[in-house]
Amino acid sequence: MKIPALFVLLLAGLGLLSACSKPAATSAATSAAPAAVKIGYLVKQPEEPWFQYEWKGADAAAKKYGHELVKLGVQDGEKVMTAIDSLVAGGAQGFVICTPDVRLGPAIAARAKLTGLKLITVDDRFVSADGSFMTDIPYLGMSASKIGAAQGSALYAEFQKRAWPVAETAVCAVTFEELDTARERTDGSIAALKSAGFPADRIFKAPQKTTDVPGSFDAAGILLTQHPGVKHWLVLGMNDTAVLGAVRATEGRGFAAENVIGIGINGTDCIDELRKAKPTGFHGSMLVSAPSEGFNTSEMLYHWIKDGTAPALDTRTTGILITRENFEAVLRKEGIIE
Numbered sequence: 001m002k003i004p005a006l007f008v009l010l011l012a013g014l015g016l017l018s019a020c021s022k023p024a025a026t027s028a029a030t031s032a033a034p035a036a037v038k039i040g041y042l043v044k045q046p047e048e049p050w051f052q053y054e055w056k057g058a059d060a061a062a063k064k065y066g067h068e069l070v071k072l073g074v075q076d077g078e079k080v081m082t083a084i085d086s087l088v089a090g091g092a093q094g095f096v097i098c099t100p101d102v103r104l105g106p107a108i109a110a111r112a113k114l115t116g117l118k119l120i121t122v123d124d125r126f127v128s129a130d131g132s133f134m135t136d137i138p139y140l141g142m143s144a145s146k147i148g149a150a151q152g153s154a155l156y157a158e159f160q161k162r163a164w165p166v167a168e169t170a171v172c173a174v175t176f177e178e179l180d181t182a183r184e185r186t187d188g189s190i191a192a193l194k195s196a197g198f199p200a201d202r203i204f205k206a207p208q209k210t211t212d213v214p215g216s217f218d219a220a221g222i223l224l225t226q227h228p229g230v231k232h233w234l235v236l237g238m239n240d241t242a243v244l245g246a247v248r249a250t251e252g253r254g255f256a257a258e259n260v261i262g263i264g265i266n267g268t269d270c271i272d273e274l275r276k277a278k279p280t281g282f283h284g285s286m287l288v289s290a291p292s293e294g295f296n297t298s299e300m301l302y303h304w305i306k307d308g309t310a311p312a313l314d315t316r317t318t319g320i321l322i323t324r325e326n327f328e329a330v331l332r333k334e335g336i337i338e
């Protein structure tokens with residue numbers, strides 16, 4: 001199912017499926033008056049706070065520059081293609097996208113080219129058919145390996161602080177290796193734990209099938225069953241959601257909060273968790289600024305459309321650790337909470 005569906009989307013992207021799928025030219029191309037700038041912001045998981053905060057940043061850019069912004073959830077390839085066509089029909093000149101599947105990259109890029117839309121990718125970088133990154137499409141995302149490494153170092157520091165015997169401790173690494181940014185983060189985290197001295201044979205991977213709380217809950221649940229002797233768990237994953245699901249799984253198995261150290265990535269999807277009156281095993285998160293990512297990609301696209309300034313092809317963002325101690329102050333400074 002997967003491959004034919006992708007193939008169909010590739011054909012659609014190339015405009016080879018039907019003549020009537022060819023959208024009308026944009027008003028910008030035909031009208032003498034300068035067209036108002038209109039851009040789309042398409043995200044794969046609109047229910048995830050990370051993407052809602054990206055949209056918040058995109059809204060701020062729209063307010064600053066006075067362009068129109070269309071925010072769309074694109075949970076699968078068909079939704080992406082429909083969204084592109086509706087943007088074209090509505091007179092947009094470009095869009096920012098976090099794609100639901102990086103392998104759709106060639107089809108999306110082809111569709112954008114065919115319809116004359118400028119395209120910037122955010123968070124999840126497009127890959128070509130041979131698995132290499134599509135480095136010719138402007139991309140803005142996390143310094144994934146570095147942020148992962150910071151997560152691993154923070155976990156190790158907290159593990160040392162608690163003075164847990166290493167023989168009773170293990171790492172639950174919730175992984176989603178089919179997505180490059182996810183794999184780079186978890187690989188970076190595991191490498192940092194190993195180089196700090198944590199034994200490699202006590203680091204276990206729990207591959208998540210879906211990138212939501214149930215997906216990581218299930219993955220971690222299997223791992224916990226396989227290692228009944230472990231008394232203390234360090235939990236890492238590609239984002240807050242991955243770690244939250246695993247922390248919930250430890251609770252389900254009767255682990256007290258003080259025997260679990262979970263550190264996420266994003267910093268946007270754990271606010272309610274950190275606000276809980278009683279601490280849980282979710283210790284903290286590597287905060288990356290979602291509003292800035294939304295603002296900056298929108299701003300780059302606006303200038304590209306308006307002034308013809310092509311954006312940088314590869315822009316990376318950094319992260320900082322937030323915990324129950326500092327998260328209110330840091331998130332307020334970031335404009336994430338009021």
Ligand code: FCA
Nearest residue numbers: 050098123124181239266
């Ligand atoms: C991926 C993840 C998101 C966020 C983003 C920066 O798209 O799925 O949660 O971490 O990278």
